[in-house]
Amino acid sequence: MAESKKKPVPPSGANRPPGTPAEGQSPLTDLLSREELDTLSTLQIVDLIVSKLPARHPSIMDVVYLRERIATLEETNFQAQEAIEKLDAIVEKLRSPAFRVGTFLMPIEPDKAHVCVGGTDYVCRIDPQMPLTSLQVGQRVLCNEAFAVVQGLGFDRNGPIVRLDELLSDGRLRIGQETGLIPLVLLRSALLAKEKLKPGLEVRLDLNQRVALEVVGMGKRVDRSLETVTPLPWQAIGGQDEAVQAIRDTIELPFLHRDLFKRFEHTVPKGFLLYGPPGCGKTLLGKATAYNLRQQIKTQTGVDRPEFFLHVKGPEILNMWVGESERQVRDLFAQCRERANDGALAFLFIDEAESVLGTRRAGRYHSILSTLVPMFCTEMDGLEPLKNVVVILASNRADLIDPAILRPGRIDRKIKVHRPDLAGVQSIYEIYLRDSLPLAEPKKELAVAATQAHFARIPENQFLEVVYRSGKKDVLYRGDLASGAIVAAIVERAKSFAIKRSIETKLETLITREDLVDALNKEYAENDLFPTTDITEDWMKLTDFDPDNVIRLGPVRPRKVETLGGGIV
Ligand code: ADP
Secondary structure, eight states: OHHHHSOOOOOOOOSSOTTOOOTTSOGGGGTSOHHHHHTSOHHHHHHHHHHHSOTTOTTHHHHHHHHHHHHHHHHHHHHHHHHHHHHHHHHHHHHSOOOEEEEEEEEETTTEEEEEETTEEEEEEBOTTSOGGGOOTTOEEEEOTTOOEEEEOOOOSOOOEEEEEEEOTTSOEEEOSGGGOOOEEEEEOGGGTTOOOOTTOEEEEOTTSOEEEEEEEOOOOGGGGEEOOOOOOGGGSOSOHHHHHHHIIIIIHHHHTHHHHHHTTOOOOSEEEEESSTTSSHHHHHHHHHHHHHHHHHHHHSOOOOEEEEEEEHHHHOOSSTTHHHHHHHHHHHHHHHHHHTTOEEEEEEETTHHHHBOOOSSTTHHHHHHHHHHHHHHHHTOOTTTSEEEEEEESOGGGBOTTTTSTTSSOEEEEOOOOOHHHHHHHHHHHSOTTSOBSSOHHHHHHHHHHHHHOOSGGGEEEEEEETTSOEEEEEGGGGOOHHHHHHHHHHHHHHHHHHHHHHOSOOOBOHHHHHHHHHHHHHHOTTSOSSOOHHHHHTTSOOOTTTEEEEEESSOOOOBOTTSOBO
16 A cells, blocks of 8 residues: 555654644644655645544544545555556667677687677677576577677577588688688587588578588589599500600609608699590590509508599589589589598599680680689699699690699699500500400401501591691591590491391301491591581691691591481581
């Protein structure tokens, strides 16, 4: 009751007899001073008045009625007051500024926290009622107007997704430039603290992009480019002795004689470029490098380090999504580094390298190349020779590759893969005409016969006509455009002839020199190594001619070419 809040009424009993007020004063002031009276509630004053009235005074019942009315009024007043106070508190709450939501980054003992709010870092005080240990790295926290942490919220449920590029040794995570972000180093949230993470995983970030909160997927990796290296001794490659020697000097020697190279402070390359016409064994040489290095290391040290051979074609990397190509290149390096760290011999083989690492000329992919080349250089610079990854580039147009890629310390060994000459072609025939096959003659004799047919300077073998700027004309023969790929295809086709014969005659048949010559004629007419057009530019890619010196290069005779209408021209 409101009544009880007020000052107790002093006992009556002043010196003066009741009912005789002092002169100039109200009758009550002889009991209490004016100031004391002012502190009393209305009811208390009524009580005081009643106490002064003589017993059985006629007005007592009126005063009692008045007192009841006043008591009711005071009670109503008191309740209204309480309601107003509550409303005031509500209004006050509604008018106070919003709390900020931040990401808790780390505790700062004993009572502060490192928090990121709206992209800015703060060291915030923590509400003393909230133990610091109750906060987890990466969770959201409420900060009041003074940026004090007043409440812990859960973890963000949404946020950008990025792919991990690298795990730093202290557990932090590096991500690259995708989704428009600049490269970042992230903390692990408490949820990921003990998680075994790998580059390539997709993680979700907090909204301040400081903490990786959870793994949301595996991410697309360029795993399709992983190739198993089948046994491929150097002898399985014909007509490339010089290139083989150069590769062995460049890669095998430093791997096998590490200490000598160190003592002489001889630089060790991180990779090499194989350049030359298509179908002459660049990819084969790349794989043979991996296979033979593994064998050599096994023989010399007893340690068997499995190969990890990533084979990518340059144009596969080019992607119309901004940042996607860069992501792929980083991913390739990351995969190789990862496997090398696990003890594998990691090889990154980039075929048609000029398409991704070409000079930053204007053109459709200009903007991509202008970021890919420097990024590739950075990845190369980050590699440690012999420890990480051997990078092999292959190209038909080495002249188009950006010189920055070919600087010392990056890919500074350029190895030419020539078209095989007569002896080379013969050795390739011998490789594919294996002794185990049903051959009509000894392997060597068949190989010699096939090679002679291949290189004969006879009209049937005339293949390309060249018109030089000087007006001079020349003819290239089939032998001038020989390659390992075409020899392999000729032998395969010869086998198919023998098989057909066997089926038709129901007799066991053998591969003859005639089969090989027929196959030779068919292959030069149909092999997809050769362009199906008469366009000079297409044919130039197969030769070493200087484009400035040649005005026309094309097939000597009309070749069987399917036109759009399906006819033969
Ligand atoms: P490139 O990479 O230069 O275009 P590849 O290495 O892909 O050529 O060759 C294609 C195929 O041709 C090989 O798989 C192999 O069968 C055959 N080949 C090419 N060159 C040789 C060679 N020098 N010795 C043996 N086979 C070869």
